[in-house]
Amino acid sequence: MASYSELANRPVLTQPVYEAGRPIEVVAREFGLDPASVIKLASNENPLGPSPLGLAAARKALENLHLYPDGGCTFLREKLAAKWSLRPSNFVIGNGSNEVMILLAQAFLRPGDEVVFGSQAFIVYKLATLLFGATPVEVPMPGFRHDLAAMRAAVTPRTRIVFLASPNNPTGGTDSPEEIVALARSLPEDVIFCLDEAYAEYLDRTADLRPLMAEGRKLVVTRTFSKAYGLAGLRVGYLVGSEEVCGLINRVRQPFNVNLPALAGAEAALDDAEFLSRSRRANAEGVAQLSDGLRRLGFEFIPGHANFLAAKIPNAEEAFTTLQKAGVIVRPLKGYGMGGWLRLTVGTPAQNERLLSELSKFR
Ligand SMILES: Cc1ncc(COP(=O)(O)O)c(C=O)c1O
Structure with missing residues (x-):
């Protein structure tokens, strides 16, 4: 009898799996944290919430x-x-x-x-x-x-x-x-x-x-x-x-x-022009806040205009886990051939401050 793998379409056997940003509830359960205290800056979501x-x-x-x-x-x-x-x-x-x-x-x-x-x-x-x-x-x-x-x-x-x-x-x-x-x-x-x-x-x-x-x-x-x-x-x-x-x-x-x-x-x-312009403004301020903070901390980062920045953090893979223990979820970029880099989504001003403060521990 053939196994499922033998029956599968060939590309499926070697298809890589998409690694998504870790969900708040999952991280909270894994590290024994209150979900309300966890911030997710891992999937380039909008920190202002939905339109x-x-x-x-x-x-x-x-x-x-x-x-x-x-x-x-x-x-x-x-x-x-x-x-x-x-x-x-x-x-x-x-x-x-x-x-x-x-x-x-x-x-x-x-x-x-x-x-x-x-x-x-x-x-x-x-x-x-x-x-x-x-x-x-x-x-x-x-x-x-x-x-x-x-x-x-x-x-x-x-x-x-x-x-x-x-x-x-x-x-x-x-x-x-x-x-x-x-x-x-x-x-x-x-x-x-x-x-x-x-x-x-x-x-x-x-x-x-x-x-x-x-x-x-x-x-x-x-x-x-x-x-x-x-x-x-x-x-x-x-x-x-x-x-x-x-x-x-x-x-x-x-x-x-x-x-x-x-x-x-x-x-x-699509009609929510007010929300869209608020999102754009908040994001520009957030990018500036994170950029300034990363510069101050001496971390290399790639200048960006989207709602995230890629930053080079010492021991990034370890930092990814340590940050989660502190209730901050970011995205490691090893899967993109960028070992040593983390992707940081722009959050609210308070979230950005908390992220920068946690990152300062890796200097
Ligand atoms: C460059 C780019 N394209 C497309 C997508 C897919 O977004 P969605 O499927 O949520 O529309 C993403 C999501 O992060 C993205 O970063």
Whole structure:
């Protein structure tokens, strides 16, 4: 009799497992702490909480939990279309932007294809590539910055997708809109460029790829409600692309992949301009507070514009555990080939102060 492993699809056997930020309750139980005293600065969540408009709408939607959600995500796509000056058919809604990236990979990747991304790029690009038997081509990032010329040079006739996040996670660095547009324009016409803009709302300027899209270039943009809108727990993200690419990706999407409160929450959050600007302001102040503190403590860190900073901390792996004992959860970056580095999410001013005070013990 064959084992399950012998029966499994080949890529599944070697598929790496995504290591998420450790949940508050789990850390509290492990170290005998009161969950209320534990702070999680490990998953780039919004320290201000959820968008109030999003929260109210999601709460209201709970009354209709006996109904399936709108599988077509009609109203959210209409709202996004108005925001982006595109058509509803230019959007695919996912259970987080993570899902739309997997759907993109599912629709387009097969064994033999190559996928190009940076060596310290968001790990999901690699997971999506491997899951469908394609080959990751990881381009070195000198100084932890994307080398866009090297990425372009890594493209071969086998390349199917190029992924780029700006800002990138876990390094936090950005590429200028001009550089991004130039890269998109330089790619061969059968390569799909996926620009991941999970943290776009924190930037003053983002690349506008719509003109290139209108020219018929193969490119998609992904966004999420998990960060600046504060709705990570609802899991909503989306992909922007041509009607044709969205139509194809929609064929592999589950009919009800985005749940009822999630759709309602995301729709309402889009109108929450007040919360969005408060998030942006608080984040800029938090980045400055953490940067100043890290500088004062003499720790090397990568300047960043998203809602986190990567910092080099002596004995980082040990520090990760010691910090948890003190009720502070951060993210070790060893899995990204950045042993010795920790990723620190921007918290409230008090949380940032507590983090810096705990970090001062590792000098
Ligand atoms: C660069 C980047 N892209 C995408 C995501 C996925 O976010 P979500 O699936 O919550 O939309 C994350 C999450 O941390 C991220 O850092």
